[in-house]
Amino acid sequence: MIRVKEDVNILALLASCGFTSYALRKSKIFSESSIQRLRKGGLPSWSELDFICKVSNYDICEIVEFVDDRN
Secondary structure, eight states: OEEEOTTOOHHHHHHHTTOOHHHHHHTTSSOHHHHHHHHTTOOOOHHHHHHHHHHHTOOGGGTEEEOOOOO
């Protein structure tokens, strides 16, 4: 299972790069449902992850992680 790392707040990270949730929504970079999903700790889409990595200069492995949920 892929999940956002516990120490990463994607919306705060984007805000530190100048993209507040209002700006993301207003400029139609992210939809309202995408922003709500991120607020709840959900995964961004692949295209959203691409945008996040580009504007933050983070590598994808700094944002998400694989957790083996097979027991």
